[in-house]
Amino acid sequence: MxxxxxxxxxxxxxxxxxxxxxxxxxxxxxxxxxxxxxxxxxxxxxxxxxxxxxxxxxxxxxxxxxxxxxxTMQPSRGTSAEEMADPTIYRFTEALAVYGPALKALIHDEFGDGIMSAINFQVDFQRREDPDGDRVVITLDGKFLDYQW
Amino acid sequence: MxxxxxxxxxxxxxxxxxxxxxxxxxxxxxxxxxxxxxxxxxxxxxxxxxxxxxxxxxxxxxxxxxxxxxxTMQPSRGTSAEEMADPTIYRFTEALAVYGPALKALIHDEFGDGIMSAINFQVDFQRREDPDGDRVVITLDGKFLDYQW
Amino acid sequence: MxxxxxxxxxxxxxxxxxxxxxxxxxxxxxxxxxxxxxxxxxxxxxxxxxxxxxxxxxxxxxxxxxxxxxxTMQPSRGTSAEEMADPTIYRFTEALAVYGPALKALIHDEFGDGIMSAINFQVDFQRREDPDGDRVVITLDGKFLDYQW
Amino acid sequence: MxxxxxxxxxxxxxxxxxxxxxxxxxxxxxxxxxxxxxxxxxxxxxxxxxxxxxxxxxxxxxxxxxxxxxxTMQPSRGTSAEEMADPTIYRFTEALAVYGPALKALIHDEFGDGIMSAINFQVDFQRREDPDGDRVVITLDGKFLDYQW
Amino acid sequence: MxxxxxxxxxxxxxxxxxxxxxxxxxxxxxxxxxxxxxxxxxxxxxxxxxxxxxxxxxxxxxxxxxxxxxxTMQPSRGTSAEEMADPTIYRFTEALAVYGPALKALIHDEFGDGIMSAINFQVDFQRREDPDGDRVVITLDGKFLDYQW
Amino acid sequence: MxxxxxxxxxxxxxxxxxxxxxxxxxxxxxxxxxxxxxxxxxxxxxxxxxxxxxxxxxxxxxxxxxxxxxxTMQPSRGTSAEEMADPTIYRFTEALAVYGPALKALIHDEFGDGIMSAINFQVDFQRREDPDGDRVVITLDGKFLDYQW
Amino acid sequence: MxxxxxxxxxxxxxxxxxxxxxxxxxxxxxxxxxxxxxxxxxxxxxxxxxxxxxxxxxxxxxxxxxxxxxxTMQPSRGTSAEEMADPTIYRFTEALAVYGPALKALIHDEFGDGIMSAINFQVDFQRREDPDGDRVVITLDGKFLDYQW
Amino acid sequence: MxxxxxxxxxxxxxxxxxxxxxxxxxxxxxxxxxxxxxxxxxxxxxxxxxxxxxxxxxxxxxxxxxxxxxxTMQPSRGTSAEEMADPTIYRFTEALAVYGPALKALIHDEFGDGIMSAINFQVDFQRREDPDGDRVVITLDGKFLDYQW
Amino acid sequence: MxxxxxxxxxxxxxxxxxxxxxxxxxxxxxxxxxxxxxxxxxxxxxxxxxxxxxxxxxxxxxxxxxxxxxxTMQPSRGTSAEEMADPTIYRFTEALAVYGPALKALIHDEFGDGIMSAINFQVDFQRREDPDGDRVVITLDGKFLDYQW
Amino acid sequence: MxxxxxxxxxxxxxxxxxxxxxxxxxxxxxxxxxxxxxxxxxxxxxxxxxxxxxxxxxxxxxxxxxxxxxxTMQPSRGTSAEEMADPTIYRFTEALAVYGPALKALIHDEFGDGIMSAINFQVDFQRREDPDGDRVVITLDGKFLDYQW
CATH class of the missing domain: 1.10.260.40 (lambda repressor-like DNA-binding domains)
Structure with a gap:
């Protein structure tokens, strides 16, 4: 078998x-x-x-x-470093390196000490027409979770 | 000086x-x-x-x-690996490891061979009220660039 | 053969x-x-x-x-870095990065200079019902070993 | 200033x-x-x-x-690789390398597809007397979060 | 199949x-x-x-x-670290380590804050005869993209 | 002193x-x-x-x-990994990951087994006006060196 | 063949x-x-x-x-990082991280500037009975080699 | 203060x-x-x-x-990778890469499934005279710990 | 085929x-x-x-x-990190870590700013008899290349 | 003091x-x-x-x-990875990646199983005039050490 x-x-x-x-x-x-x-x-x-x-x-x-x-199997989630270096995926990594600390600062300012969940989380993908060239619009929508004891 | x-x-x-x-x-x-x-x-x-x-x-x-x-100085952009491991920032990295290949596949399906620019690019940050717990909503909006010779 | x-x-x-x-x-x-x-x-x-x-x-x-x-074979124990990055496993790694130095400090305060054995060691896994959402409860129970010459 | x-x-x-x-x-x-x-x-x-x-x-x-x-400042959470290699902390890393995939499998069996939160999470530290040598008992208690869209 | x-x-x-x-x-x-x-x-x-x-x-x-x-398939672009260490390829990496910061400084001086696109980009390869030994001449030609919001 | x-x-x-x-x-x-x-x-x-x-x-x-x-001092040449990750410099690294093996293949086809020198080497930087957006034009010009015994 | x-x-x-x-x-x-x-x-x-x-x-x-x-073949000697992380082997690595600099200091104090050869070298493995639990006793015995010109 | x-x-x-x-x-x-x-x-x-x-x-x-x-302070134990690469220390690392799997196999053969403790552990350093050149003799002596639940 | x-x-x-x-x-x-x-x-x-x-x-x-x-094929030159860690090969790496900066300093002192080519380069291998033990004698012979624009 | x-x-x-x-x-x-x-x-x-x-x-x-x-102090020998990447030093690393396995094979063929010592070892540096460009000639001369028990 x-x-x-x-x-x-x-x-x-x-x-x-x-x-x-x-x-x-x-x-x-x-x-x-x-x-x-x-x-x-x-x-x-x-x-x-x-x-x-x-x-x-x-x-x-x-x-x-x-x-x-x-x-139907439960996966071991993740993507290899090689695939993450593909230019189309890498741009997201780069954006995160530039804006990650700012997003952290804004989450703390607006919600307090905690995170945006990556589990109770959804992603939307859209094309937006634009005369200067169409745009990719991606929305990340996750529940705020505060550090709780 | x-x-x-x-x-x-x-x-x-x-x-x-x-x-x-x-x-x-x-x-x-x-x-x-x-x-x-x-x-x-x-x-x-x-x-x-x-x-x-x-x-x-x-x-x-x-x-x-x-x-x-x-x-006013021109920066060398980026964030150290230590800061990227902070839980509030790491959740974005994790989401990218789970959804990165899917976003690449959808960009190619919808736009063809190319990338979402991280330069002609803007990020929006919002709080959305939700009875099950308020949510962080982040919108990435970048110009599609196709591989051109 | x-x-x-x-x-x-x-x-x-x-x-x-x-x-x-x-x-x-x-x-x-x-x-x-x-x-x-x-x-x-x-x-x-x-x-x-x-x-x-x-x-x-x-x-x-x-x-x-x-x-x-x-x-029945004797294993070479361990888990690959790829599997450790799966979100369900990664949360434990992250908790250790946040609480590891505190646990070290408390072991030294309570027991003196030494470690919690990972060999004379057992792990218990439980579900605890909670009106705000059920909880995973994991108990690590290891013998204290002091540095001895 | x-x-x-x-x-x-x-x-x-x-x-x-x-x-x-x-x-x-x-x-x-x-x-x-x-x-x-x-x-x-x-x-x-x-x-x-x-x-x-x-x-x-x-x-x-x-x-x-x-x-x-x-x-009172908001930290960038985490611990350097050097500190994580201290023997007292390393034992936790090793236990995770041995039991991490089993804990993942048990979370999926008992709760379904999801994680144990490291944010809505608490850690308890106890000494338990034992005639064969006192024991460190650490309890990790985190809310189960299921993958939700 | x-x-x-x-x-x-x-x-x-x-x-x-x-x-x-x-x-x-x-x-x-x-x-x-x-x-x-x-x-x-x-x-x-x-x-x-x-x-x-x-x-x-x-x-x-x-x-x-x-x-x-x-x-005809869409690739995951990139080259393994082993192949990048081949001497013929490594010389480009070395040149970039020596001249990369200078090229960045000159792009900012001449064009402002932005990058040379690697997508709207073409590469030309030529041999140029030279009495002291023929030369490899490679031209990188990419569109300037400025940081835009 | x-x-x-x-x-x-x-x-x-x-x-x-x-x-x-x-x-x-x-x-x-x-x-x-x-x-x-x-x-x-x-x-x-x-x-x-x-x-x-x-x-x-x-x-x-x-x-x-x-x-x-x-x-006037003799330098130890090179650039740190952090600086190399700056987006303006990274685009060159990415281009090399995409075109490096092709350039190696073309050097071997045209010149035989050898390399383009990074020492007997010069780099030119130009701006080229273009109605679709001005372009960065960089020319790498290095002597071919063949493997010789 | x-x-x-x-x-x-x-x-x-x-x-x-x-x-x-x-x-x-x-x-x-x-x-x-x-x-x-x-x-x-x-x-x-x-x-x-x-x-x-x-x-x-x-x-x-x-x-x-x-x-x-x-x-009978000549090996390429060594052990993969994965195998070295097995707990039974890792304890030796850890002991070396704790006592390595002390052993170096003692070699220099006793013998002068040089090393303990890992080639003209033998290892002995013994079990020693002990009422508090039997012990593993490993003896490393290598020729001192001094830096010579 | x-x-x-x-x-x-x-x-x-x-x-x-x-x-x-x-x-x-x-x-x-x-x-x-x-x-x-x-x-x-x-x-x-x-x-x-x-x-x-x-x-x-x-x-x-x-x-x-x-x-x-x-x-008198409690240390964070360990040695940096740079110091571990010093030739006098590296020879121990190399010996471990060559003999580590053999020592693991012998511990399992002689004692069963377990480890040699690096905590209940002592190291002895001796010089042994030898007509072919004096020798460094290092004895590692650690308690066997078996995997126990 | x-x-x-x-x-x-x-x-x-x-x-x-x-x-x-x-x-x-x-x-x-x-x-x-x-x-x-x-x-x-x-x-x-x-x-x-x-x-x-x-x-x-x-x-x-x-x-x-x-x-x-x-x-007859053109190789991608190089050796894996695993093979480089074999003791017989590692000794060369170690010697380079000890003498590399000195060789660089001497090249600059004697020849000016430049390198010893690894392409216009040959290696000789000899055994030299010696009453204290025969010796390996390896000669590296490469053309000096100066930084030229 | x-x-x-x-x-x-x-x-x-x-x-x-x-x-x-x-x-x-x-x-x-x-x-x-x-x-x-x-x-x-x-x-x-x-x-x-x-x-x-x-x-x-x-x-x-x-x-x-x-x-x-x-x-007069005893050093911790070695060179940082950054310095090793300097082009003048890197050429030696590259030569070793190309010729290391061959040198190992020749040592085993000529001397048997063992290494060229990096301790009982000397390095000579010479300039050799050559009409096609002067050459750097470096001689590595180390005692053969065979694996001995």
Missing amino acids: KPIMSKSDAAAHVDSARIRQGRTWAELADHLGTPLVWTTAALLGQHPMSAEQARSVCELLGLGEDVSEGL | KPIMSKSDAAAHVDSARIRQGRTWAELADHLGTPLVWTTAALLGQHPMSAEQARSVCELLGLGEDVSEGL | KPIMSKSDAAAHVDSARIRQGRTWAELADHLGTPLVWTTAALLGQHPMSAEQARSVCELLGLGEDVSEGL | KPIMSKSDAAAHVDSARIRQGRTWAELADHLGTPLVWTTAALLGQHPMSAEQARSVCELLGLGEDVSEGL | KPIMSKSDAAAHVDSARIRQGRTWAELADHLGTPLVWTTAALLGQHPMSAEQARSVCELLGLGEDVSEGL | KPIMSKSDAAAHVDSARIRQGRTWAELADHLGTPLVWTTAALLGQHPMSAEQARSVCELLGLGEDVSEGL | KPIMSKSDAAAHVDSARIRQGRTWAELADHLGTPLVWTTAALLGQHPMSAEQARSVCELLGLGEDVSEGL | KPIMSKSDAAAHVDSARIRQGRTWAELADHLGTPLVWTTAALLGQHPMSAEQARSVCELLGLGEDVSEGL | KPIMSKSDAAAHVDSARIRQGRTWAELADHLGTPLVWTTAALLGQHPMSAEQARSVCELLGLGEDVSEGL | KPIMSKSDAAAHVDSARIRQGRTWAELADHLGTPLVWTTAALLGQHPMSAEQARSVCELLGLGEDVSEGL
Whole structure:
């Protein structure tokens, strides 16, 4: 009996099938009725899917039970340093290096001593048209948690 | 003749005076008429200020010419690994490790091969009231740049 | 003759079979009559099991002699940096970065110069119900060892 | 005007005065009426104190306003890699490397996909007498937070 | 169904076929009608090719559909630290360590606060004959982007 | 007798005086009659200057013998990792991660096995006007050195 | 023709056979008539064995010529950082971090400027009975080498 | 009131006075009646001394109360990576990289699953005369601790 | 069609065949008529060989076209950190850490500002008999290159 | 009483005085009658000098007792990673990365299993005239040490 397929192998199968069928991530999210960024992250291996969600997306993409089983697994979340250095991802890291201390200062000023949760947290992704060049607009929305004893 | 005060020393003076006078970062931004996150980042040493802005904020805070001169300098931008490990800042890093590859995938799906600029870029910080606990809402808004030859 | 199965391969087989049979780690610990955290850690490859324990759990899960043999091996203990960065594990690392020096200071104040053993050591895991949200309660219980010549 | 004293300088003054007066951390916690581990961590620079708490402890220890002011500041939390390698602290890191994946697995089994908060979190430190050698007993008690969108 | 071939496997096939047929990178660029450095980088896996470009170069080199499909994929851009230490590549890193701060200073002097884009960016490679030994001449040409809010 | 002023202290004095007098790096290069990028790098501490050059620039900027002496010293060349992470410098690092292997391949194709010297090497910096936004144009020009025994 | 088996593969075969036959490392050392620590290290891949030694131990353990050939190879000595973090090995690293500078000081005091050779060097391993718990006694015995020109 | 002198400053004073008086570490150990390696390590900052020991050694060396106070402090134990790379210390690290896995295997063979304590642990340093060159003989003697729940 | 064999696989085949035939590196260098260190480095994958050289050595060792093809490839030069930590190689690294700054100082004193080329560079390896123990004598011979604009 | 001057401060004084007096390292070596590379390394802080040597060189350079005392101290040998990245030093590191495994192979072929000592070791530095450009010739001469038990 083979062990359950790894999240990264399942993700490679999903992405390959998606590309060969010419589907966008948004179409997969619509099919599942789940938020766009959550769906993309989950199919790339960063969230477990319910058995029903996994089966639904695998049927759509013509993938087997082994992939579907992998998609339901609890992941070890994170991204390798190599992938984080890709220019499209790195710009977020750089912005955080420039604005991170300012965001910390503003959280403390406005809410007191605590953090913005990365767990009770959602991310929205939008395109905004602009005559000087369209813009990527990403909204991070997380619950404030204060240090409590 | 002493060299110009470093950005980090200037920031320490600004922050100390701000705290002793009981002023928020938002009050400093209002005084200058500049965006909240930009102002906080600039006063913490991540952006050069114009001579007029620097003088205005130093007068408000009762700081001298040496601090004002430091605030106008071109910075070497970035944040040390130690500061990035502070829990309030780390949550952003963690969110990026979970959602970074998904955001990259969505940028490519929606815009094609390219990046979200971290230079032609602005950050907004808001508090949103919520009966289950108020939320931090941060909006990243950057111009899409496609790989061009 | 094939070398003995590695601890990580044995763990992958155990976890896959456990999930497919819908069993919790607590059920495996009950079956073996061993402490919950010890059992989970051992089956994930961090402790050697006795031959009897290994055979018992493999029979329950329908796994072969090769897996059972792997479970009895002496491990090289530890966890990769990638796995340690998973958010669920990282919170412990962060708590240690915040409270580690305080715990050191309190050990020295109460016991003198020495350490809390990580070998003569046990870990308990509990859920505590709380109207504001249930809580994870983890107890670390280790023998004090003083620096002795 | 001098910038506000850094958290680490304030901590050095507190610890030196405490030692010269022969006081334990527990006495300082009793004086303030605050939890033992929290108090120790705060005085070592990992939590901001209220102005009243800071003044109270500085009066007890015969320290000035400059130290008191430093104790109220918002810290950049964390501990250097050098200090984390001290044997008394390292044992906790090692225990986490051995039991971290097991604790993650048990959190997911018992609570579902989520984390134990390190913010809504408290730590208790006890000595337990034992004929085979007294034991350090540390309890970590944090709210479960599930991944929510 | 096999996942799509990775960029690095596709690059290994392209380079092997190129060498066995005795073709230079310049011949491949001429065949495609695309710039020399772009073409080389793309075939080594750093840029996606159009389906037409990928098919054209694979026909020339006698490679199959699987390689061609891999060449059209969006890459995770970057180079491993090991490859960056190769002497021929390292000289560029060293030059950057010597001249990087000077180039930053000159960009700020001439253009103001901003960067030279690495996205709206092109690289030219030339050989210049010289009686004291021919020279490699590389031109980096990128759009200036100023920090804008 | 005080040791000779370090290159970085000398650079801080030069840059502070330059800014207070409102002079560009280009004006200093013109004054010395030396190439622009070389002059900037040398004054930032990456090249030794002749005694005559050092004295000339210090007279222009009103700096003393101690600074002048420091400028003539042989440097230990290089830039710290923190400074290399500044966005304006990082773009060059990123471009090298994307195009480095391609440049290596082209050097081998065109010249054979060897490197582009970073010692017999010069860098030119230009602004090129462009209706879509002015461009930074940097030319690296180094002698090819082949592996010779 | 297959390349010679790697040292680590040969070690895995030796250790697996040893465990399945229930033999201790001491029995293998007795069989070969070689020192205990040397023998264990050699069979784990840190020293080359003579052809006769390799054949002798492989016959005893029922292993083939391919393993025997691997055991005679010259190793690249060392241990990965992951294995060094195993608690049983880590304690030696920790002891070295605590006592290393003292041992250096004592070598200089007693012998002058030089080192204890790690090449002309032997290690002895003993168990010493002790009513408070048996002890591991390890003796490092190396030739003093003085800095000589 | 000045904070208590750091362990490293106290060690620098002790070592300087020791050298200027031409005393060996062995003479200091004899004076205190404490073991040689322990004494050297303690005076270099790796162990706290009793107030009596600290005063006694400071009187011998003509050092003040401030040094004596520093010697009694609880240290943060460890040695920087730079110091560990000194050749005299590095040879121990290298020996551990070669023999560490063998020592682990022998501890498990002889004692079962556990470690050699680095806390209930002592180190002896001897010179052994040898016609082929005198030898450094270091004995590590630590209590075996088995993994116990 | 399989990609060309990697340099490291080709090296493993060469070394295995060399050992099985009992040939020294010097014999291979003699067979090819090429310098000893160059030949060894090239066959271990650090230099490309000409097709004629590769074929000649493969015929001698009874290796196929696939190995020969691999030997002619342009390498990515360098050695992994693990291999560099082998004691026989590490001694060179250590010597460089001790004498590197002195060699730099002497190059500047004797030649001016510049480097010793590592490209126009050769290495000689000799054994010198010595009654106190034979010696390894390695000569590094590289062209001086001065910083030139 | 001030602690003894550090090796690096002593080296800075020596180098500053040497430059101001226009003396080469060779002149200092001649004055002392000691080998050139040894003398330079010792004066840069990598070897202890005898009291007589230290006094002699300090008299020549007009330096005080405090510098002389520092020169006699036992150093912690090594060079920081920043200094090792200087191009003039880095070329040696690179050569070692290219030729290190070959030198190891040749030592084993010629001498058997062992190392070239870096302690019983000397370095010679020469300039060799060459019509194609003068050359740096460095000879490393170290005793072979075989692995001995």
